[in-house]
Amino acid sequence: MIPRILLVDDEPAFRTLCAQWLEAEGYEVKDCADLNGLRDQLQQFDADLVLLDLSLPPHFDPHHTLAALPQFIDRPVIILTGHGERELALEALRQGAWDFLAKPIDPDMLAVVVRRALTKHQLVRELNSLKQRRQPPLASLIGASPSMENIRALVQRIAPTDVRVLVTGPSGTGKEVISRAIHDLSQRARGPFISVHCGAIPAELLESELFGHTRGAFTGADKARDGLLKLADGGTLFLDEIGDMPLAMQVKLLRVLQEGSYYPVGGRSLETIDVRVISATNADLPEKVKRGEFREDLYYRIKGVTIETRPLDERPEDIPLLVSHFLELQARGQPPLRPDTEAFNWFIHRRWPGNVRELKSALDSVAAIARGGVIRLEDIALLYPDAKPGPAQAAAGDSLEAQVRALEIALITEALARHDNNRTHAAQALGLSRQGLLKKIERYGL
Ligand SMILES: Nc1ncnc2c1ncn2[C@@H]1O[C@H](COP(=O)(O)OP(=O)(O)OP(=O)(O)O)[C@@H](O)[C@H]1O
Numbered sequence: 001m002i003p004r005i006l007l008v009d010d011e012p013a014f015r016t017l018c019a020q021w022l023e024a025e026g027y028e029v030k031d032c033a034d035l036n037g038l039r040d041q042l043q044q045f046d047a048d049l050v051l052l053d054l055s056l057p058p059h060f061d062p063h064h065t066l067a068a069l070p071q072f073i074d075r076p077v078i079i080l081t082g083h084g085e086r087e088l089a090l091e092a093l094r095q096g097a098w099d100f101l102a103k104p105i106d107p108d109m110l111a112v113v114v115r116r117a118l119t120k121h122q123l124v125r126e127l128n129s130l131k132q133r134r135q136p137p138l139a140s141l142i143g144a145s146p147s148m149e150n151i152r153a154l155v156q157r158i159a160p161t162d163v164r165v166l167v168t169g170p171s172g173t174g175k176e177v178i179s180r181a182i183h184d185l186s187q188r189a190r191g192p193f194i195s196v197h198c199g200a201i202p203a204e205l206l207e208s209e210l211f212g213h214t215r216g217a218f219t220g221a222d223k224a225r226d227g228l229l230k231l232a233d234g235g236t237l238f239l240d241e242i243g244d245m246p247l248a249m250q251v252k253l254l255r256v257l258q259e260g261s262y263y264p265v266g267g268r269s270l271e272t273i274d275v276r277v278i279s280a281t282n283a284d285l286p287e288k289v290k291r292g293e294f295r296e297d298l299y300y301r302i303k304g305v306t307i308e309t310r311p312l313d314e315r316p317e318d319i320p321l322l323v324s325h326f327l328e329l330q331a332r333g334q335p336p337l338r339p340d341t342e343a344f345n346w347f348i349h350r351r352w353p354g355n356v357r358e359l360k361s362a363l364d365s366v367a368a369i370a371r372g373g374v375i376r377l378e379d380i381a382l383l384y385p386d387a388k389p390g391p392a393q394a395a396a397g398d399s400l401e402a403q404v405r406a407l408e409i410a411l412i413t414e415a416l417a418r419h420d421n422n423r424t425h426a427a428q429a430l431g432l433s434r435q436g437l438l439k440k441i442e443r444y445g446l
Contacts (some may be wrong), residue, residue, distance in 0.1 A: 003118050005150045006047035007031040008038045021107045053080045062088050069095045070368030076117040089226030096368050144444040145315035160184035161322030167280040172357030177282040183236040199244030206249050208265045217266025237275045243283030254298045301379045312355040316406035320413040328364045338417050339375040348410050
């Protein structure tokens with residue numbers, strides 16, 4: 001794969017020149033002039049590295065850019081500074097930037113710094129993916145709530161079969177993670193897992209994306225291309241947001257599911273494939289069927305076994321486990337950051353309308369600005385000005401039982417983290433016998 005670089009600078013002439021240097025080094029380069037451009041570009045262009053000038057429109061205030069930096073550091077960010085901006089460059093490094101280069105940029109230096117960052121980043125990625133692969137698949141589904149326990153039990157039962165699965169539930173509640181766990185536990189685990197975001201691909205492209213096309217099938221089709229169905233052959237096809245699939249496409253998909261075969265766009269020879277289909281949606285499909293927006297026959301074809309995820313607010317006991325899990329993932333083998341009691345409480349009691357995705361992204365941002373290995377409420381308040389100390393209100397509507405579970409899990413997880421997982425010390429701190437603590441750890445699957 002050609003490494004992709006995104007260049008953010010307000011001067012068009014500099015962008016053109018710098019892009020030429022990088023392209024000559026064999027990189028794919030896109031550029032934009034400001035932070036909004038960067039956010040937009042990252043939606044479609046999954047850059048491996050970002051080169052970021054600190055003085056950007058509309059504010060031309062380096063501190064403004066620095067404040068936004070933590071949003072982008074899941075890939076190496078190299079800061080481009082002006083002359084005499086040493087302090088800012090150092091601050092950027094503290095905020096998680098990979099390195100900095102002072103303008104005027106020397107093309108040889110640029111090439112070396114970029115290559116070094118990309119190589120290291122690639123190694124970290126490979127290491128993480130190896131670590132994740134070694135984890136048993138169900139261990140990736142975090143949660144001790146009755147709802148998550150049911151889901152895990154169901155996943156384990158249905159994974160080895162080839163039954164079709166429909167995962168429903170609000171956005172960000174883990175529908176894709178669940179689908180992936182089913183694949184990883186199935187006989188197809190060594191085969192591909194291909195994810196198709198039905199809502200994100202324009203209707204007119206979806207058919208050729210899924211079915212592929214022959215050479216000359218339409219203007220611009222200068223080469224034949226396999227579709228995602230073909231790529232998923234022998235594995236699992238994950239149809240995300242299937243509720244958004246255009247009706248015309250639904251008919252075509254139905255045929256594939258009925259017959260296991262299809263014609264590529266412009267092609268005359270029938271392709272046969274062997275895939276397991278898992279679909280996901282946050283829409284109410286029966287309601288869509290009633291309104292005539294989703295085909296009833298397709299609904300029954302994809303339904304198979306239905307797994308329903310619950311909003312995170314209905315399962316607060318999962319939050320402490322998710323917080324610890326995400327902090328551990330972030331730490332990449334180093335000692336994870338530890339939220340202090342107030343910070344921990346804030347995560348547990350805040351409402352998370354964007355569900356687990358929102359919780360994860362809040363943790364990522366907060367972790368990026370925490371110092372000294374500890375996340376404190378004052379760090380959180382820099383990003384969430386409404387973060388206040390003191391025990392937050394329990395969520396209205398949570399049953400007493402759920403609240404007690406959530407509190408117990410939070411206290412136990414926190415005590416374990418505080419005592420480096422030493423259960424004897426954690427039990428002492430909690431005023432429990434070691435045996436009592438072990439029982440609770442087992443009950444909650446901690
Ligand atoms: N139970 C869980 N255990 C571990 N990680 C989880 C869990 N649930 C969600 N996540 C994480 O939360 C984020 C969102 O999850 P995912 O993409 O699976 O949600 P989704 O329901 O498919 O969302 P959407 O409907 O918007 O596509 C991912 O980073 C995922 O890894």
